Amino acid sequence: MSNYGPCIAKKAEIRDPPVASAVDAVLAYDELRSLFAQDGIELTRLPETDFDGPRPGVGRLFPVSAGLLKTAALRADILENNIMVVDGKDNVLQILSELSQDAIKVEFLDILFCEGCINGPIIGNGFSRFSRKEIVTNYVRHELTRQRQEDIESFLDEYACVDLHRGFTNRAISLPIPGQKEVKAILRRIKKLGPENELNCAACGYPTCREKAIAVYQGLAEAEMCLPYLIDQLEESLKAVQKFSQELERAQTQLIQKEKLASVGELAAGVAHELNNPLAAILLYGHLLLEEVSAEDPHFSNLRTITEEADRAKKIVAALLDFARQRKLDLQPTDLNVLLEETLQVLKKESRLENVRLVHYLDPRLPRLLADHSQLQQAFSNLIINACEAMPQGGDLTIVTAPVEDGVLIEFTDTGCGIPEENLSKIFTPFFTTKKPGRGTGLGLALVYAIIKMHGGQISVRSKEGKGSTFSIILPHHPPPQIEESQGLLLETDRREEV
Structure with missing residues (x-):
């Protein structure tokens, strides 16, 4: 025997x-x-x-909301309030709650926890509950016109022996009721830390966030199935993905930069050593010739130009060697404020600083770092000279230090010409320069980049054309362990004797 119906509760019966x-x-x-x-x-x-x-007659209306009253020949008078029909889960829960508090007085209560058993095999989900109810009532009205009272009585006599009485088994399930402490703990799990966070949007199926928390405590719901909470979690996940993507992109950029520096460093070392010997000979014989001729000699001016240009070429070669030279970090406890003051003291006689107003805010709370004093001084010198060259007519150079979570922040801000946006990604590339021919090698910032990276730090630049630039450096408290090849940048060149 099989029983058919729309209600899953029948499966338990x-x-x-x-x-x-x-x-x-x-x-x-x-x-x-x-x-x-x-x-x-x-x-x-x-x-x-x-x-x-047996034919049911008006009993066919039993599954329709208020159909029980018609079946039992009961008439509800709205003025009496003695009979009440309630359907739908939310309405049923509300009226049961009010009955338990004696807020409502009613003699007969017809309850349909669903909205009526009106979802037949032909009445699909394409119909609204009102259309389904209309279909069922129209069917009952049609069947009643075909049915004679004598037939109904005959059926009742035929099935009189069938016991249709039903009993009631009390199977009330008592669920634990949480206190305020437990409710608040559940709400905190979904970031509802106060009443202002309890939106009561009912997207979870419960009218209020607190009712949802009670259902979670009773094992009837999952705390995480909360729409605002899920949206917050999704936003946090998106931010985490974006941060990871940015870090990955930054790591790829740094890897490309390191590969460039490694290959350029090796090339620079080879070229520099090949050029040093002929340059030394040119300088030597040029100076000898200058000593042999008088200043009135027509060749004196040409000889002096030769020695000056050879000397400039020697400085370029020296820069190449500095860039490629293998030098392990000589780590010592270092006060960066003192180091910056020493660097400024060394550079104060530079003609390029004459029209530049130096402003520095050196935080006295700055912790001492393990760093290579001479290499950092070289990096800071390069940045200061670069900033001054960006302000040929004068300007302000502001140097700031401050402790940060990961170490120490050093910033160099100038009011110079700025860097075009298309050049920002290239400024740390070896041999890239925007200076006029003969004014720069394009190795200064590449060397700064290499020194900061050897210390395990980060360097970045912000610039606006015509307004100025800011170079920001973050150095960690402790540099990472040094690698023998020093990431391919530090070559065998320092073990060769320079001419």
């Missing part, structure tokens, strides 16, 4: 002792539709036949 083994299966209408579809049965094409008896 077949386990009741009074009907045990009498019903083999309970199929909901959705399951019945699936069976029909599997066997290729189309109900709309089948001829209509009568149901087996």
Whole structure:
């Protein structure tokens, strides 16, 4: 024997002792539709036949909201309030709550926890609850016109021996009721730290956040199934992905830069050493010739130009060697404020600083770092000279130090010409320069980049054309362990004797 209906609650009823083994299966209408579809049965094409008896009459209205009243021949008077019909989960829960508090007085309460058993095998989900109710009531009205009272009485006599009485088994499930402490703890799990965070959007199926928390405590719901919380989690995940993507992009850029520096450094070392010997000879014989000729000699001016240009070439070669030279970090406890003051003291006689106003804000709380004093001084010198060259007509150079979470921040800000946006990604590339020919090698910032990276630090630049630039350096408290090859930049060149 099978029982068909829209209510899944019927599935549990077949386990009741009074009907045990009498019903083999309970199929909901959705399951019945699936069976029909599997066997290729189309109900709309089948001829209509009568149901087996007994014929129910108005009893057919039983599954419709308020149909029980019609079936039992009860008339509800709205002025009396003695009979009340309630359907839908939220409405049922509300009225049960009010009844438990004696807020409502009613003699007869017709409750449908669903919205009525009106979802038949032909009435699909395409219909609203109101359309379904109309279809059922129209069907009942039509059947009543075909049915004679004598037939109804005959059916009742035929099935009089069937016991239709139903009993009631109290199977109330008592769920634990949480206190305020437990409710607040559950709400904190989904970042509802105060009443202002409790939106009561009902997207989870519970009218308020606190009712949802109670259901979670009772094991009826999951705390994380909260729409605002899920949106917050999604936003945090997106931010984490974006941060990871930025870090990955930054790491790729640094890797490319290191590879460039390594290959350029090796090339520079080889070229520099090959050039040093002929340059030394040119300088030596040029100076000898200058000593042999007088200043009035027509060749004196040409000889002096030769020695000056050879000397400039020697400085370029020296810069190449500095860039490529292998020098391990000589780490010592270093006060960066003192180091910057010493660097400024060394550079104060530079002609390029004459029209530049130096402003520095050196935080006295700055912790001492393990650093290579001479290499950092060289890096700072390069940045200061670069900033001054960007302000040929004068300007302000501001140097700031401050402790940060990961170490120490050093910033150099000038009011010079700025850097075009298209050049910002190239300024640390070896041999890249925007200076006029003969004014720079393009190795100064590349060397700064290499020194900061050897200390495990980060260097970045912000610039606006016509406004100025800011170079920001963050140095960690402790540099990473040194690698023998020093990331391919530090070569064998320092072990060769310079001419």
